[in-house]
Amino acid sequence: MTLNVRILGRRGTRNVRLSKSAKVMDLLEALDLSPQIVVTRRNGKIIVEEERLASGDLVEIVPIVTGG
Amino acid sequence: MLRCSFCGRRAVYNRRYAGVMLCDMCMIQSVERRFRRAIAKHKLISPGERVAVAVSGGKDSIVCLHLLAGYRSQRSRELAAITVDEGIRGYRDQSVPIARKNTKPLGVEHFVVSFKDAFGATLDQMVRIAKRRKTGLNPCTYCGVMRRSLLNQAARELGADKLATAHNLDDEDQAIMLNYVRADFSRLHRLGPIYPPREGFVPRIKPLREVPEKETALYALLRGLNVHFAVCPYSGGIHTEIRDFLNNLEANHPNSKFMILRMFDRLKPRITQIVPEFEMRRCEVCGEPTSTNVCKTCELLQSLGLKREQKTIISS
Numbered sequence: 001m002t003l004n005v006r007i008l009g010r011r012g013t014r015n016v017r018l019s020k021s022a023k024v025m026d027l028l029e030a031l032d033l034s035p036q037i038v039v040t041r042r043n044g045k046i047i048v049e050e051e052r053l054a055s056g057d058l059v060e061i062v063p064i065v066t067g068g
Numbered sequence: 069m070l071r072c073s074f075c076g077r078r079a080v081y082n083r084r085y086a087g088v089m090l091c092d093m094c095m096i097q098s099v100e101r102r103f104r105r106a107i108a109k110h111k112l113i114s115p116g117e118r119v120a121v122a123v124s125g126g127k128d129s130i131v132c133l134h135l136l137a138g139y140r141s142q143r144s145r146e147l148a149a150i151t152v153d154e155g156i157r158g159y160r161d162q163s164v165p166i167a168r169k170n171t172k173p174l175g176v177e178h179f180v181v182s183f184k185d186a187f188g189a190t191l192d193q194m195v196r197i198a199k200r201r202k203t204g205l206n207p208c209t210y211c212g213v214m215r216r217s218l219l220n221q222a223a224r225e226l227g228a229d230k231l232a233t234a235h236n237l238d239d240e241d242q243a244i245m246l247n248y249v250r251a252d253f254s255r256l257h258r259l260g261p262i263y264p265p266r267e268g269f270v271p272r273i274k275p276l277r278e279v280p281e282k283e284t285a286l287y288a289l290l291r292g293l294n295v296h297f298a299v300c301p302y303s304g305g306i307h308t309e310i311r312d313f314l315n316n317l318e319a320n321h322p323n324s325k326f327m328i329l330r331m332f333d334r335l336k337p338r339i340t341q342i343v344p345e346f347e348m349r350r351c352e353v354c355g356e357p358t359s360t361n362v363c364k365t366c367e368l369l370q371s372l373g374l375k376r377e378q379k380t381i382i383s384s
Contacts, residue, residue, distance in 0.1 A: 008297060036315035039285055046080040046289060048070050048089065062297065064127065064285035065311065 001055035003027065008062045018053070025049040027059065037065045081286055085323035092290045099287045103135045103275050110261040112273040113139075113230060118146040120228035120270070122219050123171065123178075125151070125163030125296040127288040128234035130170050132276055134293060136232060137174040150222045152215045153182040155190020156301065163296035170294060181222050181381045183214060187369055188377045195302070197372045207302035210368055217356060217365040218381065223270040225382040231270045238281035238314065240274070241328045245310045257343045260336060267348045268357030280325060355379075 001020055005027070006013040018026055024040050024047060035049045041060040042053070053059065070079040072091035079089035090098065107113055121136050123129045133149060140147045151167045153160055164180060171178035184190050189197070195207045223231040235243075240259065247256040263272040276284060288295045317324045350356070351363035354376045358364070369375055 009299075034315050034319060036282060036319055039282070039289060045078075046092070046286065048079050048082045050070055050082060062285070062289065063299070064282060064297070065299070 001053070003053060003055070003057050003059050005031070005059045005061065007031075008060065013058075022053055023049065024051050024053060024059075027053060028061075031061070033061065033063075038063055080290065081283075085318075085326060095283070095286055096290055099131075099279055099283055100135065100138075102279050104139070106261060106275045106278055107139070110273075112232075112262055112275055113145060116145065117229035118148070118227060119230045119232055119273075120148050120150050120219075120223040120226050121176075121232040122234065123149040123151050123167045124160075125166035125170075126234075127293075127295040127297065128236055128239075128276060128281070128284050130166070130293050130295045131284045131288050132232060132234035133170055133176065134174070134291070135275070137176055148177045148179065148226050148228065150219055150226070151178065151180045152218050152222075153180055153184075154211055154215060155183050155192055157190075157192055159298055159301055162298060166294055166296045179222060179226070179382055181218050183218075186218055186376060186378055186381055187214065188374050189372070191302075194372055194374070197374075201372065203371050205368070205371075206305055208305065208307065210372075211302070213364045213368055217363070220268075220270055221356065222382055224268070225380065228270050231272045233272055233274055234276050234284075235274045236276045236279050236281045236284050237325050237329060238311065240277050241314055241325050242307060242310050244328060244332045245314065246306065249306070249310070253339060253343050257336065257339045259332070266357065268350070278326075278329070 001018055001022070003016045003018065004013050005016050016027060016030060018030060025035060028035055028038065028040070028049065039062045040047055040049065041062065042051070042057050070089055071077065072079050072094050073088040074094050075091060077091035077093065080092050081090045081095050083090055113119060119136060121133050123133050136147055139145070149167065149171045151164055153164050168178055191207060191211055194210050198205055198210070219231060243259055244256070247259070261274050261277050265271045314325060346359040348357055348359065349361070351358045351366055352361050353366040354363060356363050356365065366376065
């Protein structure tokens with residue numbers, strides 16, 4: 001399946017291809033992001049990393065680590 | 069759809085260290101409970117005290133501000149906000165207006181103090197001077213020391229009884245680990261939910277110390293708070309390495325972050341015993357409290373060919 005992924009603070013969106021039954025944690029692994037440092041929204045709603053994704057989902061990733 | 073372990077609503081967070089799923093409402097309530105519990109458990113705020121809160125505009129400080137404002141309205145305590153503008157172009161100039169936008173509707177008095185006014189140079193300028201003079205110090209050293217000094221001075225001038233900072237569990241663990249790595253007992257023993265009063269120092273309190281960073285971020289997003297999510301351009305170095313190490317540890321061994329904190333809290337009385345007491349003095353240059361002849365801020369400023377410009381930083 002193909003997901004439309006946007007990372008907050010970065011320009012534009014990108015398409016990410018994952019297996020049919022992929023979960024949020026699989027997407028984060030594909031993007032080399034730790035669940036500890038991001039919050040994930042699907043179609044505007046915050047979801048847990050164990051949630052399954054579906055083709056066409058608009059996924060927004062919010063990086064939460066901001067300090068200096 | 070995954071459901072909340074407590075009420076069955078749609079889950080937004082898997083709190084792996086506790087083995088529970090939480091919905092938006094249970095998550096918000098849980099963070100608020102931990103905040104109130106920390107205040108009660110460690111007696112962080114007493115009735116009638118005036119509290120100054122450090123507000124950068126980032127998620128942790130905005131969450132801390134809103135929680136303290138809610139606490140104030142329940143308990144009739146005075147609250148003021150202090151923002152330190154270090155002068156980081158493209159970063160702090162975006163977060164200061166966000167801090168203002170949050171304090172105003174809450175009816176919290178807001179004071180902005182800047183490196184430029186206090187020290188005659190922005191952090192960006194200091195970094196350039198340090199590079200030219202080859203001081204070998206990184207931006208976080210200047211920023212951390214000078215920001216703490218300005219926050220303390222501003223809180224003292226405002227007549228605050230306590231200075232609240234938004235250090236979360238991750239921040240506290242990183243500080244513990246950093247001081248372990250550096251074998252810095254004197255800094256290690258200053259960590260904790262409250263730094264006790266000393267002449268010239270406003271006691272610092274950390275009401276979010278037992279809230280993981282991810283949970284303050286979730287709280288801010290779930291409550292729709294206006295927060296600044298950008299990354300400081302100077303972040304990096306050993307702080308980032310320790311943060312990544314702790315995040316990997318927590319991912320593979322949930323609850324590690326809390327265990328590090330609990331172990332430190334148990335060890336702290338023993339650490340305090342081996343750190344020699346020091347006499348509080350006044351800095352020969354600026355008059356701020358210090359344990360040595362010249363305070364760390366003035367020492368750093370001197371290495372850059374700068375000095376404190378103002379004696380008073382809060383204008384009435």
